Amino acid sequence: MRAYLMFKEGAAGKPPLCADPDALMADLELRRILTQMSAGDDTVYDVCKDALLRPLQSVQAVEYRREVLKDALSNPDIVRRLYAICAAVDRVKGRFSPTARLAEPFKNALELLKTYLKMLRDLRAAVDNKLLNFKSEGFRKLVELLERELTDDHFNTVSDYLKEISNTDNILVSAKLGSHLHSVDYTLRRKEKGFWMRWLSAASFTADSERNPEEMADISNRQERAVSEASNILKWSALYLESFFNMLRNELAFFVGCLNLSEKIRGLGMPQCFPELLPPDSRERVWHGLYDVSLALTIDGPVVGNDLEVSGKNLYIITGANQGGKSTFLRSMGQAQLMAQSGMFVGAECFAAPVRRGLFTHFKREEDRNMQTGRLEEELSRMSAIVDKVARGSMVMLNESFSSTNEREGSEICRQVTKGLTDNGVEVFSVSHLYLYAASFLGDDTTQFLRAQRREDAARTFKILPGEPLETAYGEDLYRQIFTQAGRPLGDD
């Protein structure tokens, strides 16, 4: 019994996890986005994280989930209500945990199961609503499932069994002979018709409390064990239900996360759109107003977006001013790719991109304190780990790669790596200030050059526009800016 909100074919449709999730989380600043989506709910966080880091591999899979998301966006209350019922599992389980009421494990197990049954009834009631307006296959299947399985008949049968198992003072158990003839395979049995008459004449043994306290203890122990097996059966029944609630919770969590994020973005006055996904072999990309969602959430306000329409490119080299928005641009592109392939809306007015097999990031690691291997060696080994896992149809983002050595060496290594990737069907976005590297691709018509802009007053616009690499860097800008702000002009050196 399962829901099919995330995948048409259930968990079998789950695509593989991106190769280095930790790097993606850090490099694309996904944490902030996920925190917003989760609104403090760990399950929502984990499920959304998993969805983002498992990019769907076909346009159909994306569209299937997107239809479910559209339903959620137009029925937010019912989706949140269903989620809340399932999410109560944690709280309920805690209330009846063995430590909460140590004295009465049987009663505990019984009460827990009864509470779960109540939650099942709530689920049934929640979808018993004439105003439901679900159009997607995923949500329609779910409603159908709840209506079919949660019938009154089922609830009645279950309550008969519960009554019988509650009679713990008169128990019937069957047993067989084990390997050394000890009793095994104890099974609780329902008492047959005419039970008492038939059993009157049975061989019996009554413990004698005075002569032999061990015997008393044993029989009481056998009774306890039978009751504890009854608790065990109740516990397992509850576990089955719990697994169902958790399954449903996990299926709903992603859409609750999307609701939370969508509402927040709208509140910030920033655009969101459902992207157009192109087949994997397409070399077209369109973006208008593409912005870094995580940055917008951080400054809690609008941020600058970028625009471009290109085709026939598989390498994007981004150069230009320091702190000109290059990393931000890379992040916005990476976020949009992952969000698009998880069936979400993206942070843009308009976005079209090919489906990508996987996403890899190779960002400069300034904070890396582990200098034992040396920076370049560290960069090389990280790149080699990417090359180990990258496959045709993937997308790799380089951010200031191989800048830990001199420009000539760095450029040559970076050029060879980049060319090795693009010539083998991998799309590359590369931010670099290595001029020799960038210039080596001049005149190649599958390369799109982009440049972080600078206005005459030296203030950054944070716009990334088409433009070939310039041979000067903008470090001087930064220098001037910092010294000016500090009230300490350059001096006259």
Next chain:
Amino acid sequence: MFYSILFPTREQHQQPRSSSEPDCFADLNLDQIFAPILTEDKGFGVSVKKGSDLESFFYTPLQDKDTIVYRQEVARELEDDGLRALIMAFVHKIKGIEEIVGEIRNAITSPLKWHDNFLVRGRLLEFTEKYSAAITELAEALSGLRLRSAGLRGFADYLASYIKSEEFIEMCAHARRLREKLSSVEYCMNIKFPTIRIRRYEGQEDLGGALLSAFSKFRQEDTEEYQSGGMSESQDYRTEATLLNMVAVVYEDIFADLDSFFDKYSGFDNDTILRFFREVQFYLSWQALIAPLKQKGLPFCYPAICADVSHLYSRDGFDMALAYMNRHKAEPVVTNDFTLTAPERILVITGPNQGGKTTFARAFGQMHYLAALGLCVPGREAALYLFDKILTHFEREEDLSTLSGKLQDDLIRLRDIMDKATERSIVIVNEIFGSTTFKDASALGRRMMKALSKLEAPALVVTFIDELAVFGPETVSMMSTVSEEDPARRTFKILRKPPDGLAYAMCLATKHGLAYEQISGRLAQ
């Protein structure tokens, strides 16, 4: 007649054995090597533990070549995965049987009458079944193999005639008949404290099953399925016996047959087979220990055992303790060779520190020790010395606190070694005289070398004093080396070459970036 899988004859088996670690154990890190077998529970699935009577076999290097070869043949044969799996399966099945048989015998001879009850009889039946099944299975499997080693062949023959004996065949048949009848028994208990009633089971419906099936449709694939909470465990033994008596009344004939089985077969076990069960674990535990190393591609071999020093050698040997410690690491284990061809007898190792000298010394000692246990040793190929003892002098950490007394201590220990050593001993001296002046050290070192030369036994000396490496025709000079491209990097290769103190100095300079090329490279920036 077969007696033991560790010794060709009963007499050899009864020679005295050492019950504690030999002196060289700690210095050679043999304690680390055997720790997973003797002290840790590494899940080797065998019961060689400290305190078990198997322990002494690991502490007693053999001095007679026949027994070593007897063991080598068995061990080599047991390298076959199929055969080993067979024996391992047997060991698992027989495990614990000795204790159980003891308990059964105690119960029936107990002065308390109720101790002898149907549960005890049931237990005997159970272990008769396990034991005969394990033995039959092994005997049949072994009979289909062409065994080469005298030990395993002897055991297989023994087993083959054992299972053909009339008594064994009759016992198996009786057990089978009896078990069939017993497993048809199923009864119901009605528990109404403090009374239990017993009747035959008559098809009453499973209550828990009914409830679970009403909920099973909710179970998700990744959620486990119901497991019984184990209702029938840890009962009061005596009450269980009483209830079983009630069941025995309901099923009278079956339990009478159980009585007659018990009377006939209460002494079903066989000493020779149980001895094999214990002793074969000597080999199995070693194979399990080295399995991860072999998997990593490290070579092991059965060395030729030499009674004289005319030609000793090893190819691609390594420190087993270090290799085991690093067994999960990707980097390859460095292997080394040595050769001693008469008149050479003494290996003298010099070269950069942390270059693998001590490791080499340990490996040298370890392979000799392991060879004398009859086990395979690290290396592709080897010819090793049949020694009476291994005498070692390694710097001990606790010595550092009493630095002043250290030279004295060194000398006392050296004297002890020389006192004990015979021409059949192996002497390993690692970094001696480090606490005194170079002049002192080299003078004392020369004295030591002279003594070792006279001894006519193989020896290995690790030293920082170059001249000891060219002491005489007995000495072979070997050096720890550094990489040619990157002098700061140790290769851990110990090569046969003349001592070269300069290389060591250059290595230090390189480590600090002060070699000529490095300096010019820096200045060029």
